[in-house]
Amino acid sequence: MRTMNLLVTLDENYLPPLYVLLQSVFVNNPQTAFDVYMIYDSIREERVAALSDFCAAHGGRLYPIEAREDFFRDAPVTSRLPRAMYYRLLARYLLPGSLDRILYLDPDIVVINPLDRLYDADLDGFLFAGAAHTDITGVTERVNQLRLQYERPGYVNTGVLLLNLDLQRKELQKEDIFAYIDEHKHELILPDQDVLNGLYGKRVLLLDDSLYNYAAHRYETYRIASGGVKTLDWVMQNTVIIHFCGKKKPWIKSSRGRYGILYQHYAAMVRRQAPDRRNS
Amino acid sequence: MRTMNLLVTLDENYLPPLYVLLQSVFVNNPQTAFDVYMIYDSIREERVAALSDFCAAHGGRLYPIEAREDFFRDAPVTSRLPRAMYYRLLARYLLPGSLDRILYLDPDIVVINPLDRLYDADLDGFLFAGAAHTDITGVTERVNQLRLQYERPGYVNTGVLLLNLDLQRKELQKEDIFAYIDEHKHELILPDQDVLNGLYGKRVLLLDDSLYNYAAHRYETYRIASGGVKTLDWVMQNTVIIHFCGKKKPWIKSSRGRYGILYQHYAAMVRRQAPDRRNS
Numbered sequence: 001m002r003t004m005n006l007l008v009t010l011d012e013n014y015l016p017p018l019y020v021l022l023q024s025v026f027v028n029n030p031q032t033a034f035d036v037y038m039i040y041d042s043i044r045e046e047r048v049a050a051l052s053d054f055c056a057a058h059g060g061r062l063y064p065i066e067a068r069e070d071f072f073r074d075a076p077v078t079s080r081l082p083r084a085m086y087y088r089l090l091a092r093y094l095l096p097g098s099l100d101r102i103l104y105l106d107p108d109i110v111v112i113n114p115l116d117r118l119y120d121a122d123l124d125g126f127l128f129a130g131a132a133h134t135d136i137t138g139v140t141e142r143v144n145q146l147r148l149q150y151e152r153p154g155y156v157n158t159g160v161l162l163l164n165l166d167l168q169r170k171e172l173q174k175e176d177i178f179a180y181i182d183e184h185k186h187e188l189i190l191p192d193q194d195v196l197n198g199l200y201g202k203r204v205l206l207l208d209d210s211l212y213n214y215a216a217h218r219y220e221t222y223r224i225a226s227g228g229v230k231t232l233d234w235v236m237q238n239t240v241i242i243h244f245c246g247k248k249k250p251w252i253k254s255s256r257g258r259y260g261i262l263y264q265h266y267a268a269m270v271r272r273q274a275p276d277r278r279n280s
Numbered sequence: 281m282r283t284m285n286l287l288v289t290l291d292e293n294y295l296p297p298l299y300v301l302l303q304s305v306f307v308n309n310p311q312t313a314f315d316v317y318m319i320y321d322s323i324r325e326e327r328v329a330a331l332s333d334f335c336a337a338h339g340g341r342l343y344p345i346e347a348r349e350d351f352f353r354d355a356p357v358t359s360r361l362p363r364a365m366y367y368r369l370l371a372r373y374l375l376p377g378s379l380d381r382i383l384y385l386d387p388d389i390v391v392i393n394p395l396d397r398l399y400d401a402d403l404d405g406f407l408f409a410g411a412a413h414t415d416i417t418g419v420t421e422r423v424n425q426l427r428l429q430y431e432r433p434g435y436v437n438t439g440v441l442l443l444n445l446d447l448q449r450k451e452l453q454k455e456d457i458f459a460y461i462d463e464h465k466h467e468l469i470l471p472d473q474d475v476l477n478g479l480y481g482k483r484v485l486l487l488d489d490s491l492y493n494y495a496a497h498r499y500e501t502y503r504i505a506s507g508g509v510k511t512l513d514w515v516m517q518n519t520v521i522i523h524f525c526g527k528k529k530p531w532i533k534s535s536r537g538r539y540g541i542l543y544q545h546y547a548a549m550v551r552r553q554a555p556d557r558r559n560s
Binding site: 027028112113114232233236237253256258259260261262264265267268269271272 | 307308392393394512513516517533536538539540541542544545547548549551552
C-alpha cells in the first residue's frame with residue numbers, strides 16, 4: 001500500500017464539504033493510505049478530533065496544523081486579503097521538512113478516479129503543478145493577461161495544486177510573496193490565484209484541467225472544445241477531480257448541476273457514518 | 281462485521297452489469313460481508329473464477345451454482361418461458377438448506393445506501409418481500425389486475441425480492457409453479473412477475489419502491505406522487521436501490537437518464553480494477 005500526502009486549508013465553515021471530499025478520495029483510492037495535513041484556524045478541538053477519527057476509519061491519518069498568527073506578522077492582511085489565502089502558498093513553511101511533495105485540494109471538490117498519475121507527475125524544475133480552466137472564447141484569459149501582465153498562456157486555478165516542497169524550500173520565499181502582494185494589492189481580485197500566476201506562473205507545470213481540475217459547471221465547454229469526445233462517459237472514466245468552482249455549490253439545493261448527484265451521493269455516505277453530523 | 285446473503289441469477293450477457301451492481305453493494309455496505317450466490321448457466325469457468333476473485337477482493341464470497349437441466353425436467357419451457365425465469369422463484373430448491381433468507385437483485389441495479397433495513401425486514405408469514413412501482417395514473421395497474429385476476433393492490437416487480445427461505449421450504453412448491461404456468465401460459469407477458477403476483481401476490485410483504493426498488497426513469501412520478509418531497513437529494517439520502525428497469529439501460533450510451541451517471545461511476549470503479557474487463 002502506497003502513501004500520499006494531501007493538504008487542505010480551511011476554517012470551520014468548510015468542514016462539511018471537506019468530509020465529502022475525503023470520502024470520495026478514500027472510496028476511489030482504495031490502494032492508498034493518505035496522510036492528510038490540515039492547516040486551519042478557528043476550528044473547535046472536538047471537530048478536529050472527529051475528523052481525525054474519520055480519517056483513521058478509512059486507513060488515513062490526520063495531521064492538524066494550526067496556523068499561528070505570529071507567522072503572518074509581516075504579511076499584508078486586510079478583509080480582502082485574509083490570512084487563509086496564504087496557507088497554500090506558504091505551506092512549505094508550515095509542513096514538516098520531511099515531505100517531498102503534497103497535493104493541495106480545495107474542499108469544493110470530489111475525486112472520482114485514482115490520484116496516482118497526478119501525484120506522480122514529473123515536477124522536475126517546477127514549484128507547482130496546476131491547471132488552467134478550458135475556455136472556448138478566451139475572453140477571461142485575455143482580461144487576466146492584461147491585468148497581471150504575465151506572459152504564459154493559461155491562468156492557473158489554485159483549487160488543485162501539487163506542491164514540489166523540496167524545490168519550494170530552496171526557491172519559494174515568503175518575503176517575495178509578501179512584497180508582490182504589497183505591490184499589487186489594489187489589482188488583486190482572487191489573491192492567491194493572482195499571486196501564483198503573477199509571481200510563479202512560469203514555474204507551474206500545466207496539467208490538463210479536464211482530467212485534474214474539471215470545472216463542474218462547464219460540461220458543454222469541455223464537450224465542444226474536445227470535438228464531442230469528452231462526454232459524461234468520458235468524464236466518468238477519465239476525469240480524476242471534479243471542482244465545483246464558481247458560485248454554484250453542490251451543497252446548495254438550487255445549484256446542483258449535472259455532477260451534483262455525485263456530490264450528494266458522497267455526502268450521503270459521510271452522513272450515514274455519523275448521523276448527527278451535518279454534511280450538506 | 282455482519283453477513284448478508286445475496287442472490288443473483290444470470291447468464292454471461294449480464295456479467296458486466298453484475299460487476300457494477302456488486303461494486304455498488306460493496307462500497308455502500310462497508311460493514312457487511314456478502315455471501316453471493318449465483319445461479320447461472322452458460323458462463324465460462326474462467327469468468328466465474330474472475331468474479332469470485334472480485335468478490336474476495338472486497339471481503340465477499342461467491343458461491344456459483346450451475347442450474348442443472350434435469351431439475352427443470354417438468355417445467356414448461358419455451359422461447360417465451362426460458363429456464364432462467366424459474367431461478368429466483370425456485371431458488372429455495374437450489375440454495376443450501378442452511379440459509380434462512382436471501383436478497384435477490386436484478387443485475388440492472390445500483391445500490392446507493394446500506395441494505396440492512398431491507399435485509400432485516402420482518403418476514404413473519406410472508407414468502408417474499410418486494411415492491412410495486414409507484415404509478416400515478418394507475419392504468420398499468422388496472423390492466424394487470426384484469427389480466428391476472430388478482431385482488432391485492434400493487435403488481436410486484438421481481439427485480440428486488442427478499443426470499444423467506446425458511447418458510448418457502450414449507451410452503452412454496454415447484455409443482456404449484458409449474459401448474460400455474462401451464463394453466464396461464466397464453467396470458468403470461470412477464471413470466472416470473474406474473475407468476476409471483478398471480479400465485480403468491482398475497483404472500484408478498486409490500487415494500488416502499490421509492491426506497492427499495494426505485495425505477496430510475498420515473499423521477500417525476502416519485503417527485504409528484506410525494507408532493508415534491510422525493511427530490512434528487514431525498515433519493516441520494518434515502519433510496520437504497522435504484523433499478524434501471526424498462527428498456528433504457530444505463531450501459532447503452534443514448535439512454536443514460538438522470539441516474540446514469542451513478543451507474544457510469546461504479547462501472548469506472550470496476551473497470552480500473554481490471555482494465556482488460558469490459559463493463560459498460
